[in-house]
Amino acid sequence: MGRITLDQVTKSFGEVNVIPPLDLTIEDGEFVVFVGPSGCGKSTLLRLIAGLEDVSSGQIRIDGEDATDKRPADRGLAMVFQSYALYPHMSVRKNIAFPMKMAGVPEDEQKRRIDGAAAALNLTDYLDRRPGQLSGGQRQRVAIGRAIVREPQAFLFDEPLSNLDAALRVGMRLEISELHKRLATTMIYVTHDQVEAMTMADKIVVLRAGYIEQVGTPLELYRTPRNRFVAGFIGSPRMNFIEGETAAAKGAFAVGVRPEHIAASTESGTWQGKVGVAEHLGSDTFLHVHDTGLADVLTVRVDGELPVRHGDRIFLTPEEDKIHRFDAEGHRL
Amino acid sequence: MARAVTNRRKAVTTLAAWLIGIAIFFPILWIIVLSFKTEGEAIKAPLEVLGSPWTLESYATVQERSNYLLHFTNSVIISVGSTVLGLIIAIPAAWAMAFVPGRRTKDVLMWMLSTKMLPPVGVLVPIYLIFRDFGLLDTRFGLTVVLTLINLPIIIWMLYTYFREIPGEILEAARMDGASLRNEILYVLTPMAVPGIASTLLLNIILAWNEAFWTLNLTAAKAAPLTAFIASYSSPEGLFYAKLSAASTMAIAPILVMGWFSQKQLVRGLTFGAVK
């Protein structure tokens, strides 16, 4: 129903090569997240799939059928944009009805689907308002509603939550996840927020400069990042990297330890350093430890109650089996 | 964060602004005054003019002598017609330039505007000959076509600057939603651009209404708009101030009133490209 295959797809804008040859398969019903730093080509990739940009070479297949030269409307995909892209001159109802009107869906069927979508998205009371009279979250829901009623083969989301405030973002995240569970339709979701990626995805695709660095489930990426880039990108706070003697002793160019895999103590440990800034989150505290002789700064996640102050001496002990080793090129050893 | 402005300062500004405003408006005010005077009174010194009796005589004379209604109708048909025709051609063009910009889009736009910089007289004779051969001289249709071409670059430029402010994502959403190009322009772009289109419409009606090269040169009588009507009072009637004033008032009043009522729209239209 919604299996999407990219085969040696490339994209360049004039001289600039944004996507080098790239292969990727997205299985039917999967929730796939494209994640990567700004400018790495996530949106471009999504727009190639949507048909809003032409591929420079290669092939895109949807359900085994070549869709490379199909127009966006003929691909059976729905897209939710970062800016929502609602039609400002139409009421919420008309917005949601628009794709059906274009497809020539009969009136009563339109009404049924609109009511269904409105009920599912808590929009029933707002159907006659204009987008300008809605809050950001409501607008986002309208955009999703407009996508749902088309009953597409796959949904494409381009950073749909980045314009919302933190609390709303968490709520909408859950709603989209639930929607996916309910519809079981393929979803491709672009974000540069690795928390969104980790919490929502069945499969994460990490991109850097158009290259796929790694594809895998959230936990695979967390546990066995293929290289330093993925290791640093997935996980929050970032993994600590240590080069030099300590790494050499383990037969690597660099080793990486996540902040949550380092135990801190005021009395004894493998490494020692001075406490810099301590970020108290309540449940946890992130300590920035300086003067360890290992790296500029090591981040450590400690219990929220650990009584340390700025400038205190502190001892750190990494969990040996959670240490990641990388060679000089950054590949995992 | 408006700061408290002292009343004294405000009074000084008020005085200055009103003086300048009245000075700029004065010529128009003056022809309105003169149009209600007799010829004899109209050429007197200003203070005497104001003191003299008011009369509608000049309007009656002008009405008698010229077919104002015909020229007015011509002006309306020609200016509205050419603007609407221009919009129909310009909307798709501006869509293309704003939403599918190519490397040469800016150059094309500049080229279009530059066609307006050529002195129109350069092409007067050829256009005249073409018009003569096609029987278009002194026809409203012919003049409408010429004014469409004359104002097309400005219409395209104004629409382009307005369309550029419309996020392309919305049109892309329409495309994803299955809208054909025609539907995308008809149901999404055009309704969203109503303010911009309205301003463009207004400004171009004004420009076409006031256009005074082609309207003077390609019409004689039956298709002559108000610009030509007023030119007929140029001489020797020019010395008949009251009649000239009445005719002038009649020629400018329609557009002046329209302009005043649509002032806000108009200014917005003029400033799309000028103000971020």
Next chain:
Amino acid sequence: MATQHSRAAARLMISPAVLLLLGWMLIPLAMTIYFSFLRYNLLMPGMEEFTGWTNYRFFLTDPAFKAALINTLLLVGGVLLITSVGGVLLALLLDQPFWGQGVVRIMVIAPFFVMPTVSALVWKNMFMNPVNGLFGHFAQSLGLAPFDFLSQAPLASIIGIVSWQWLPFATLILLTALQSLDQEQLEAAEMDGAGPLSRFFYIMLPHLARAITVVILIQTIFLLSIFAEIFVTTSGGPGTASTNLTFLIFLETPAALRRGHGLGRGRGRDHPGQHRRDLPDADDRQEPGRVRMTRGAANRPQIRSARADRTGAPPAAAHASGGRIWRKMKVGEE
């Protein structure tokens, strides 16, 4: 947002406009260039004869051409200068809080709506006429000799009239631009110790740059082809003192074309200042092919078209003037 489909669609969408404008530019241009190499008689087709560059030489070596070029530059430059500087100052004033902003705004915008023929006639007769004009009355009441604007300073007078028409345009655009300036920027500058003048030059003026560019661009387009204002007031005179390129070419177009077709309706000259003609009158062709253009011709009341009078159309005192190019062909015809 560019796919093959949309690019193809874009080409299709833009082509009517491009083709029309291209046609509008090229067809007449080609015809003009073709004619320009010909001894061509519009009234007697079939008598064309190739003349090479002769017509160009006549045109380009004509002292009137150089004068018209300079006048065009002065006219465009003068109006641009007055309207942009005046516009900025006026916008600064109108941007201050004062009583009756709405009304003043309406008064200031008004000249923009006035058609050029009207404003030229009104300025010429009601204001600049040395006998009955307001300025004349004013000078008299001060005991001064009235100044005949259109003959003493024709170009400057036209610059004044045109500036009056375009000042509202500049003012409104600049005012809107000024109002869009973020007040916090000004306050930040004030906090940084910038006085009013520095605030103007370092914050406001750069902010207005874009608006000023638009004002200049749009006005230039219209100012280059100023026609009606000259046509109605000075007819380019005295001599070539107020002839711009547009008007010069107009004068050079064949009278034969205009006569009887309503093309180029002439008007008489009633302005006292214009009696001092320093150019030979039209129809005495002393020098075949080198006859000066004929701005005085329209003086002859007897050629006023009766038809025009009847229909209420302009009393087309047919312009008996004819350009040298066309004059030449007439001579050839005889």
